[in-house]
Amino acid sequence: xxxxxxxxxxxxxxxxxxxxxxxxxxxxxxxxxxxxxxxxxxxxxxxxxxxxxxxxxxxxxxxxxxxxxxxxxxxxxxxxxxxxxxxxxxxxxxxxxxxxxxxxxxxxxxxxxxxxxxxxxxxxxxxxxxxxxxxxxxxxxxxxxxxxxxxxxxxxxxxxxxxxxxxxxxxxxxxxxxxxxxxxxxxxxxxxxxxxxxxxxxxxxxxxxxxxxxxxxxxxxxxxxxxxxxxxxxxxxxxxxxxxxxxxxxxxxxxxxxxxxxxxxxxxxxxxxxxxxxxxxxxxxxxxxxxxxxxxxxxxxxxxxxxxxxxxxxxxxxxxxxxxxxxxxxxxxxxxxxxxxxxxxxxxxxxxxxxxxxxxxxxxxxxxxxxxxxxxxxxxxxxxxxxxxxxxxxxxxxxxxxxxxxxxxxxxxxxxxxxxxxxxxxxxxxxxxxxxxxxxxxxxxxxxxxxxxxxxxxxxxxxxxxxxxxxxxxxxxxxxxxxxxxx
Amino acid sequence: xxxxxxxxxxxxxxxxxxxxxxxxxxxxxxxxxxxxxxxxxxxxxxxxxxxxxxxxxxxxxxxxxxxxxxxxxxxxxxxxxxxxxxxxxxxxxxxxxxxxxxxxxxxxxxxxxxxxxxxxxxxxxxxxxxxxxxxxxxxxxxxxxxxxxxxxxxxxxxxxxxxxxxxxxxxxxxxxxxxxxxxxxxxxxxxxxxxxxxxxxx
Numbered sequence: 001x002x003x004x005x006x007x008x009x010x011x012x013x014x015x016x017x018x019x020x021x022x023x024x025x026x027x028x029x030x031x032x033x034x035x036x037x038x039x040x041x042x043x044x045x046x047x048x049x050x051x052x053x054x055x056x057x058x059x060x061x062x063x064x065x066x067x068x069x070x071x072x073x074x075x076x077x078x079x080x081x082x083x084x085x086x087x088x089x090x091x092x093x094x095x096x097x098x099x100x101x102x103x104x105x106x107x108x109x110x111x112x113x114x115x116x117x118x119x120x121x122x123x124x125x126x127x128x129x130x131x132x133x134x135x136x137x138x139x140x141x142x143x144x145x146x147x148x149x150x151x152x153x154x155x156x157x158x159x160x161x162x163x164x165x166x167x168x169x170x171x172x173x174x175x176x177x178x179x180x181x182x183x184x185x186x187x188x189x190x191x192x193x194x195x196x197x198x199x200x201x202x203x204x205x206x207x208x209x210x211x212x213x214x215x216x217x218x219x220x221x222x223x224x225x226x227x228x229x230x231x232x233x234x235x236x237x238x239x240x241x242x243x244x245x246x247x248x249x250x251x252x253x254x255x256x257x258x259x260x261x262x263x264x265x266x267x268x269x270x271x272x273x274x275x276x277x278x279x280x281x282x283x284x285x286x287x288x289x290x291x292x293x294x295x296x297x298x299x300x301x302x303x304x305x306x307x308x309x310x311x312x313x314x315x316x317x318x319x320x321x322x323x324x325x326x327x328x329x330x331x332x333x334x335x336x337x338x339x340x341x342x343x344x345x346x347x348x349x350x351x352x353x354x355x356x357x358x359x360x361x362x363x364x365x366x367x368x369x370x371x372x373x374x375x376x377x378x379x380x381x382x383x384x385x386x387x388x389x390x391x392x393x394x395x396x397x398x399x400x401x402x403x404x405x406x407x408x409x410x411x412x413x414x415x416x417x418x419x420x421x422x423x424x425x426x427x428x429x430x431x432x433x434x435x436x437x438x439x440x441x442x443x444x445x446x447x448x449x450x451x452x453x454x455x456x457x458x459x460x461x462x463x464x465x466x467x468x469x470x471x472x473x474x475x476x477x478x479x480x481x482x483x484x485x486x487x
Numbered sequence: 488x489x490x491x492x493x494x495x496x497x498x499x500x501x502x503x504x505x506x507x508x509x510x511x512x513x514x515x516x517x518x519x520x521x522x523x524x525x526x527x528x529x530x531x532x533x534x535x536x537x538x539x540x541x542x543x544x545x546x547x548x549x550x551x552x553x554x555x556x557x558x559x560x561x562x563x564x565x566x567x568x569x570x571x572x573x574x575x576x577x578x579x580x581x582x583x584x585x586x587x588x589x590x591x592x593x594x595x596x597x598x599x600x601x602x603x604x605x606x607x608x609x610x611x612x613x614x615x616x617x618x619x620x621x622x623x624x625x626x627x628x629x630x631x632x633x634x635x636x637x638x639x640x641x642x643x644x645x646x647x648x649x650x651x652x653x654x655x656x657x658x659x660x661x662x663x664x665x666x667x668x669x670x671x672x673x674x675x676x677x678x679x680x681x682x683x684x685x686x687x688x689x
Contacts, residue, residue, distance in 0.1 A: 004630035012634075019641060026648065066634035107652045114645050121638060133638035140642060144649035159653075 011063040011072035014051040021047040022113040029106030037106040041095035044109035052084040068188050071126035078480035079123040079254035086247030087116040089338045094239030096449035115141035119251035128177045128187040146236040158235025165228045173215025179208030192263035213274045219252035223281030226305045233301035242341030250330045268318045275316045282309025287423035295355050314396035317403035324481035325395035332392040339459030340377045342452050348445045362440025371435045373460040380463045382425035388466035498531040515561045523554045540621040
């Protein structure tokens with residue numbers, strides 16, 4: 001047996017740092033107990049900031065290591081930056097909230113660090129086994145986080161539901177992966193791309209793609225695999241819901257992009273119909289099902305289903321411009337969602353969380369700044385120019401229209417998208433109407449932690465003034481997309 | 488050769504016999520113990536095949552973990568097995584029929600199964616260079632697949648953390664053993680010597 005060279009660890013340095021740092025934080029927490037949950041939260045934030053700096057330092061050059069299982073390129077760096085940002089926000093939102101609920105436990109930031117590690121492994125996966133292991137690492141941490149408030153029925157129900165359905169989706173994903181492996185004889189993405197090639201694939205390969213797409217669609221909560229989303233979003237503790245809505249979604253969308261564009265890139269005609277179907281389904285369901293909601297967390301769940309639908313429009317285009325649109329969309333979505341959930345965390349009356357949309361009535365008079373920020377996020381989610389949400393939708397629809405010359409079904413997709421965003425605007429604007437024109441209800445508690453205020457402020461500013469400085473995000477997304485779609 | 492054949496019949500016979508006893512034993516604890524016996528004999532069969540790694544895994548995973556888990560469940564849950572057994576004779580015909588159909592299907596599947604002509608095994612058996620398959624697996628696992636190995640380790644760690652987060656609770660009013668406290672105890676903390684005048688009666 002020939003000796004095997006030691007793998008190059010540098011491309012995976014941020015992941016290694018997170019793994020080692022997460023374990024160190026775990027040990028620290030075990031020996032000092034729950035009273036150190038605050039310092040551990042801040043250390044976790046610091047850890048993820050350093051990891052982010054390492055990702056940024058790593059640059060965009062494509063580096064493959066661990067014998068082809070792990071790739072670090074501009075695309076994965078872009079996604080990792082978004083994931084780390086989302087995780088930092090979740091740790092900050094959770095540290096304060098858990099303390100108020102008497103749930104200050106040090107495992108919260110530790111589990112988020114491990115979930116982040118799993119997500120970064122997902123977006124860097126260049127092998128079906130690496131893909132599955134990363135996905136499972138993040139999912140397992142998320143199941144636990146969903147059931148984090150174990151003494152409440154809703155939280156445990158959310159955790160159990162998420163676990164059972166998540167396990168089912170993992171089965172489907174594994175089945176699809178095994179079919180692809182069986183027909184291609186390799187799990188390596190590059191090998192899959194050459195073996196599967198272009199042209200007409202075997203029927204088993206098509207089955208494999210369908211199952212793989214179904215498993216991943218579950219993770220991004222796209223229709224028809226969205227059923228868990230409203231219940232889990234409603235039942236999980238609010239900071240955890242915020243985390244679910246931001247980081248794992250970005251990671252899963254990035255993973256879906258990589259799987260569809262890299263190993264299955266030649267078979268775009270096979271998977272495009274699937275993506276178009278789940279995209280239309282998600283957009284329409286997100287628009288119509290949210291209308292009747294009275295709970296704001298459920299509303300955000302349907303809203304996030306809709307947003308995934310819009311992002312999938314870019315993937316359905318199957319071009320570099322489409323991938324760029326999806327990445328821009330996810331970056332903008334991250335800020336809007338983070339800000340909205342930070343505001344939901346401020347919805348406390350007499351030290352008790354309230355989640356009803358009606359509780360927002362007359363917020364403009366009791367808390368004008370909060371109402372203004374929420375109005376900005378709602379207008380942006382509805383896609384009203386010049387707010388950032390408009391540009392997110394603009395780039396994916398533009399990409400779809402460009403690609404529609406070769407594939408006319410994309411015109412239908414774009415039209416359905418625009419129409420459903422008009423329907424969706426109804427419930428976003430209803431919140432604005434309730435805040436500004438309804439008689440004031442009981443106001444919210446005024447004690448808001450500094451971190452939460454900062455997150456609301458920064459997100460609102462980014463969402464509001466994105467149109468003034470769009471260039472950095474646009475060029476970064478373009479570089480990332482070019483790394484994924486070669487040639 | 489004759490020794491190997493004898494060993495095969497010994498292991499195989501014991502496996503089948505103990506597997507039968509698993510479903511026939513009246514006491515569920517005996518069932519689990521027979522299950523362990525079946526696993527150990529199956530491990531012996533693997534050794535005869537030259538798959539010593541699988542044999543070790545069977546003992547470590549199935550005997551060491553799964554069977555002990557079964558034993559715990561059987562002992563901790565108060566299941567009335569006598570009640571479960573009622574009506575066995577009533578369901579015997581249909582159960583036997585289902586079993587027979589499955590057996591016939593198995594015979595058909597295995598009977599017609601042939602490797603596609605022209606296929607060659609990826610690795611020769613036994614492996615080149617005289618290394619055992621445990622060593623070969625270890626070399627692969629810790630070199631080419633080290634990333635997957637470590638990732639799987641992280642997943643198990645998260646599973647452990649999760650189990651503790653969701654179930655461990657510190658209850659009030661539980662008397663816990665504190666070894667350091669016990670060791671630090673001095674005689675004067677617990678014993679008080681009093682001089683008692685004789686005749687006063689304490």
